[in-house]
Amino acid sequence: MASTHRTAFGVKILNSTHAEVRRLKREGYVAEIHGNKFWNSSFLIMDYLKRHPLQDQVRVLEIGCGWGLLGIYCARQFKARVTGIDADGNVLPYMALHAQHNGVTIEGQKMTFQQLTTARLRDFDIILGADICFWDEMSGMLFNLIKRAQKAGVSQVLIADPCRAPFTHLAEHCQQVFGDKARVEEKWLQKPVNASGEILIVDLA
Numbered sequence: 001m002a003s004t005h006r007t008a009f010g011v012k013i014l015n016s017t018h019a020e021v022r023r024l025k026r027e028g029y030v031a032e033i034h035g036n037k038f039w040n041s042s043f044l045i046m047d048y049l050k051r052h053p054l055q056d057q058v059r060v061l062e063i064g065c066g067w068g069l070l071g072i073y074c075a076r077q078f079k080a081r082v083t084g085i086d087a088d089g090n091v092l093p094y095m096a097l098h099a100q101h102n103g104v105t106i107e108g109q110k111m112t113f114q115q116l117t118t119a120r121l122r123d124f125d126i127i128l129g130a131d132i133c134f135w136d137e138m139s140g141m142l143f144n145l146i147k148r149a150q151k152a153g154v155s156q157v158l159i160a161d162p163c164r165a166p167f168t169h170l171a172e173h174c175q176q177v178f179g180d181k182a183r184v185e186e187k188w189l190q191k192p193v194n195a196s197g198e199i200l201i202v203d204l205a
């Protein structure tokens with residue numbers, strides 16, 4: 001029988017054919033903004049963090065979390081205290097399901113990038129996001145979020161993407177405004193899947 005899950009970077013990822021994923025879909029949890037599956041750019045950040053580990057217990061915010069595997073990776077590998085936010089509340093049960101399968105606890109909240117106030121961002125040390133900058137208006141939303149994160153005392157923001165135009169625009173804008181504190185790292189992975197793209201890394205501390 002074909003497997004209904006895979007494991008990558010120590011994280012168990014359920015397939016869309018998995019009985020519990022299918023049950024959630026039947027119950028009406030249907031993603032509305034592309035959060036219907038796990039996207040590969042998360043692997044780029046997992047690979048980066050494997051080489052640049054986070055401190056234990058760091059407070060991580062995963063934005064546009066979808067199924068939340070990137071946050072789950074941080075909770076498993078670094079005992080990070082993780083919150084995932086997404087504009088689409090329908091993805092949060094899939095994150096909870098994956099957290100359960102991976103033996104970690106993660107807080108999930110339905111919230112947009114724009115709703116993350118400076119006061120709320122004070123609760124976090126690191127902000128992560130993968131495949132979240134795909135519409136033109138997202139460049140501005142994410143740039144403004146990074147500015148608020150700086151005010152809030154967040155130390156680092158990492159955003160990965162297969163280099164769609166809005167992401168490239170965001171990266172260039174950050175490099176203009178934050179200078180040396182913003183850089184882009186190119187990544188090519190052959191395992192666990194062929195994936196390529198860039199990680200925008202903004203050091204705010």
Ligand SMILES: C[S@@+](CC[C@H](N)C(=O)[O-])C[C@H]1O[C@@H](n2cnc3c(N)ncnc32)[C@H](O)[C@@H]1O
Nearest residue numbers: 033034035038039064065066087088112113130
């Ligand atoms: C392509 S999916 C990526 C999901 C996940 N990060 C991954 O890598 O598997 C984009 C996610 O961003 C969320 N999203 C889109 N616009 C958003 C916004 N303005 N605020 C918060 N989340 C948003 C979507 O609901 C979706 O779950």
